[in-house]
Amino acid sequence: MTHIRQNFGVDFKKIRENKSYTQQYVAQDAMARSTYTKFEMGNIVPTITKYFQILNNLDMTHEEFNYIHNDYQLKGKDAILYQFRTMAVNTDISILINVRETTKNYLTEHKDNIVQDIFYICNALITLSKTNDLTQAASYAEKVWHRISQLDKWYLTELRLLNNILFFFDFDTSLFISKRALIELEHYSHFHEATALKMAYSMNLIYLLMENKNYEQALEKADSLILLSKEKERYRILGVLYVRKGIILTKLAKNTEAEVWIQKGFNLLEAIEDFPLKKELDKEVLYYLNHS
Structure with a gap:
C-alpha cells in the first residue's frame, strides 16, 4: 500500500488542537486513536487513503494542508x-x-x-x-x-493548458478543442474553477464562430453565456458578450437591436471602470463592421 513520504504528524497535531478536535474525532473511520497518536508523534506514516481520511476529518483539503506545511508558501x-x-x-x-x-x-x-x-x-x-x-x-x-x-480524457489541468493556446491552431482544431472541452467540463458542475473555464471556452467558441461567419450559432451560444454570466455575476464577461451580441446582430442585419446591445456593453464596462477592455472592444467593433 502507498504511504506518504513525509512526516506531517506535528502539523496535524497543531491544526487539530487549533480546531479543538480530539484525537478520537480526527482518527474516526481512518485508524484507531492509539495508532493516530503514533502518527502525530512521528512514529508511523499513514497510507495515502488514511491520510486523506484524516484531512477530511480536519475539514481540510490536501492543497490547503500542503500550503500550511510549507509555512504558508x-x-x-x-x-x-x-x-x-x-x-x-x-x-x-x-x-x-x-x-x-x-x-x-x-x-x-x-x-x-x-x-x-x-x-x-x-x-x-x-x-x-x-x-x-x-x-x-x-x-x-x-x-x-x-x-x-x-x-x-482531459482533466482540469489539461483544459487550462489548452485554453491558453487555443488560438495558435487552425479553425477546425480550435473548434474541436473548444467543443470537446465544454463536454469534459460538464463532469465538473460542482467545481467553482470549472465554471470559470467553461465560461472562458464558451467565450472563445463564440469568437471562433464569429470568425467563421457562423453568426446564427454564435448568437445562440452568446445568449446562453449571457444567462450564465448574469447568474454568476461576471460583469466583465457580460459586457463583452453584450458588445459581441450587438456585432452578431449587425451581421444578421438586425441593426436596430445591434446598436442597443453594443451600447449596453460599453455602458457596463464603463460602470466597472474597465476602460482598457472597452478600448479593445472598440477595435473589435470597427473590425467586424468594416469587414463583410
Whole structure:
C-alpha cells in the first residue's frame, strides 16, 4: 500500500488542537486513536487513503494542508501552477519570461509533463509577442497539443493548458478543442474553477464562430453565456458578450437591436471602470463592421 513520504504528524497535531478536535474525532473511520497518536508523534506514516481520511476529518483539503506545511508558501510545482494561473489573466511579457525561467529551472531536476507544457506555452506566447510570427510561435503550442490530443480524457489541468493556446491552431482544431472541452467540463458542475473555464471556452467558441461567419450559432451560444454570466455575476464577461451580441446582430442585419446591445456593453464596462477592455472592444467593433 502507498504511504506518504513525509512526516506531517506535528502539523496535524497543531491544526487539530487549533480546531479543538480530539484525537478520537480526527482518527474516526481512518485508524484507531492509539495508532493516530503514533502518527502525530512521528512514529508511523499513514497510507495515502488514511491520510486523506484524516484531512477530511480536519475539514481540510490536501492543497490547503500542503500550503500550511510549507509555512504558508507555495513551492516547487505548486508555485509554478499558481504562476501559470496568473498568466491566464495577465499577458505581461515580464511575467511570461519569469514563469518560463522558473519552469526551466524546475525541469533541470524533475521530469514533469505539465511543467514542460507550461514551458512550451510560455515560449509560444513570448515568441508571438516579440516576433508577431504565429507560425513560429505555434510550433511550441503544437508540442502541448500533440501530448494532450493522445489522452482519452482531459482533466482540469489539461483544459487550462489548452485554453491558453487555443488560438495558435487552425479553425477546425480550435473548434474541436473548444467543443470537446465544454463536454469534459460538464463532469465538473460542482467545481467553482470549472465554471470559470467553461465560461472562458464558451467565450472563445463564440469568437471562433464569429470568425467563421457562423453568426446564427454564435448568437445562440452568446445568449446562453449571457444567462450564465448574469447568474454568476461576471460583469466583465457580460459586457463583452453584450458588445459581441450587438456585432452578431449587425451581421444578421438586425441593426436596430445591434446598436442597443453594443451600447449596453460599453455602458457596463464603463460602470466597472474597465476602460482598457472597452478600448479593445472598440477595435473589435470597427473590425467586424468594416469587414463583410
